[in-house]
Each structure stands twice: as structure tokens, then as C-alpha cells.
Amino acid sequence: MPEPSMTSLQRVLTTLSHKEPDRVPLFLLVTMHGAKELGLSIKDYFSKAEHVVEGQLRLRAKYQNYLVCNFYYASAEVEAWGGSVIFSADGPPNSGAPFIQSPGEIAKLKPPKVKQTPCLVRALDSARALKRMVGDEAPVIGVVMSPFSVPVMQMGFERYIELMFERPDEFAALMKVNEAFCVEWANAQLEAGSTAIVYYDPVSSPGITPKQKYLQTGFEVAKRVISQIKGPVAIHFASERCLPISGEIPGTGAIAVGVSSLEDLAELKKAFNRKMALVGNLNGIDLPNWTPADAESAVKNAIAKAGLGGGFILSDNHGEIPFQVPDEVLTAISESVRKWGTYPLTWVKDYA
16 A cells, blocks of 8 residues: 555644545644653753754654644643742643632733743744744644633632632633633734644533533633634643533534543544544543553554544543653554554444
8 A cells, every 4th residue: 555645734634624634643742752852851841942842843753743732831821920830850840829819819910921921932932943844744733721721720729610600700800811811822823833723621621610601601711712813723621521512612613622531432423523523532541551552452443433534633632641651652652543544444344
């Protein structure tokens, strides 16, 4: 069989159109593994844009990845507001103490100026450099935290839930300032060279927010924000479930959805019914303990359930591969996509 000849970007665009490209696209979201490649700590790795650029380019070549991911860490959006970040040796940086201590402080908040905030400027610099390096061969992916989900880091989960359910005025004020920042941050990344934006919104999952409340809050926030982002958007629930709101999510304006390993890919594909492409759903919690054989089995199973007809990008379920996942497992995932993900998927009809 001749080697597939589409570019990575062509594969992605074709599958987003719910058509079959030459091969199932693979998004290995190895955000921290670049530190290993460069022999740096995670903190040092994220301290300079050139480190992230070099790390992403090496990882793309090493694993034949179909994208470069210009994501640093979620708590950068807290850092941008003046909050603290806690770095660890073998995991993603986390936000420090919440910088909103009481609802009364919300009225005084002003969004950070994206192009004057060092931690955000680094990401804009790396987006420009990555775009120069990969051109139109592969997508450069930018990331924003949903204005509806980021308050968990801004003020703590308990305070935020109380705000959402019991203090509608302060809740609305926080959404307004967060939305303004999110739109500016997303569009700055697109302007710098990102091809698309991933909108992380785990609090909108029905596992956290009841569906009716979501429709009044997170859903409306997503619609307002995504309508102002000047490029394609994928919505991601960061390991959380989305099947119970699969009928509503397309109304946000996003074109793809990151899905959980807690839900069945075949059911998800049927539920979204070509209205959104699926991105997922290898189990990030299990990945560090997999063997290469486990990886091949999981890849084959995912492609069998969701690959036919396009509309499916293989990835992990969380949007960030754990630092502890060994090279041989990531290599096995990549090789298994080449083995089992080349269209037409004639083997699927005999797969049990």
C-alpha cells in the first residue's frame, strides 16, 4: 500500500468535515515532555518560549504527531491576574492560593492586558515561532480556559459554587470580566499564528454542574465567547463527561469536542451525529501503566468505534499527557495509528 501523502493539517481539516482523510489524525498532547527532551526541569522549560518551540518540534518529529501544541499550563491564566503558580518536578504546574478571597473583590477586577503580561507574551512568541517553522503543514493549537471554569482557580471551588448558585450579580460580574479576557487572549493567539483554539470547560460537565444550571450559565458563556473568537474552536471537558449535554454542545459554536474515557466512543459518535468531530479518548490516568501492547489495543478499539466516516481525532481524554507516560508507550500509540488508522478501515467490519 502506498504511503499516505496528505499533510497533517489536510488530515485534520478533512476529518473535521466528517470525511475520511488518508489516516486518522493523531493529537498527542505532550505538553510537558519537551522538558525531558531538552534535559530541563518543567519550570525551566516553560520559562522561555524558545524551549517550548524546540520541545514541540522535537516531539512532533519523534512521535509523528499531527500538531504542535502551544499550551504551557492552565494556571498561567491565574498567573496573568497576579496569582501564584506552584511548579512540581513531574507534573503540571498548579495555581497557588486563590487571589479572590471574597465576592466583594470581583467588582474591582480588571482583565490583564494580554500583550503586556510576561507569561502570556511567552506563549504568543512561541506561537509565532511554531507557525514559522511548520507553516501550513500542521496545525498550531492554542488554548484558553473557559470563563466559566477558570474561577475554580481564581477563588476556589467552594466559593465559586456558592457564587454560581447564590450570588447571581457577582457571578455575572465575574463572567463579564473573564469573558473579556478570554476573547482577547484567544484572538491574540490566533493573530500570533495559532490555527485553532481549545476552550477548556470542565465545570460545564454534568458531572459538576447540573444540566439545567449549565444551560443558564456555562452554555450561555460559551456561546458569547466562541462567537467572538476569530477562528475555529474545539470545546474540551478535560476528562469530564459530556454525553448528557451532547444535544446542546453544538449550539456553542465549537466544531469539535474533547471526550472522556468514561463514555463510549460509539455512543458519543452517534449522539453528536456529525454535528461535531470527536477528540479523544485514551485514558490519561491509565496511560502511565500501559505496555506497548495495551496502547495498540486501546488505539485499535478507539478507531474501530469512531473512525469510520471521519469526524474523529485520536487523542487522550484529558488534553494533556501525564509526564510519567514512557516513550515506548507514546511510540506505540503513534505506530498503532499508522497500522490501524489508514483509510479505508476495511478491518473494522470484522473487529469484535
